[in-house]
Amino acid sequence: MILLLTNSKIIYPYSEALFSIAKDQEKFEVIKNDMELFVTFTKNLNGFKKFLETPLINKNKKIKVVKDVFSKILNSTTLNFISILINKNRIMFVSNISEKYNQLVLKDKSVKLVKIACARQLSEKQAQALSEVLKHKFKCLSVKLIFNIEPELIAGFKIFIESQVIDVSLQGELKEFEWYLTK
Template identity: 25%
Template structure:
């Protein structure tokens, strides 16, 4: 169900409600940080995703596990929200709700999400350069980077912002040269 239209139709109103709650208490960024942490935990643990999605597991067990995993680092409003999701049997949509909340937060703060693929891990200076370039291209106030490594790129980076793709990789340059040489003959 992950990524489905049905999932996003259910997740969107919950994410909007969470955003409304966060705005009214001036904790939008804090809740956003918590949502990123939750997404990271869910991404790393297929067992946890299966556990919270299981209709067989009791709600009180789900609440106990969530409380134990999230600890005291999570804002209490978000903790209460998660317990409500368990009670309403909507915790299965937690990942989609967090992703939708982050999309709303990016819109609110004029932040763009940039997916950067590089041949090697980016240095701090390279990250700053990429962020500056993306700000210049998009006019965004800030940039949220999601990085990935692909040794097949040989060198350079591929930057995806929304539907736009900027291919500054050596592999992309070689492909463009090959196309131009093929077209010239």
């Protein structure tokens, strides 16, 4: 629990700062894409991630390597932000900061990020209908649906929005039924 609190105390201020800079420079999408690219790169190259997170390696050397590799790919604002994360020994939180930044951008645009786990792929018509219901229920201009297929749900889906989980899956119903039987 303490680690989680510490992480949120670190992640939120940095993501807020990045959001504020992006808003001032009107570069929401550029910075979002840059951060996603950098996070993907660090996740896929485990050696690079270890290099960045190792405290024994000089911070200036890390920053130089990052600038050498990414200077032609990333926006200078993003590159400077990543350099700050390295300098402040916060680079290990870059993925979480990026995710929180994306949430702040969506919130600013009155868009809700909705993760949906479903037993099978929804049709375009079903996804659109679900989107409309969620927009109405959560009083927002738009929702961004992210689907994840989970066959173990058997049928139906689970909706994850903000801190809420709405489970309308057969698996959830069976678990609830099991709970009543064992009560």
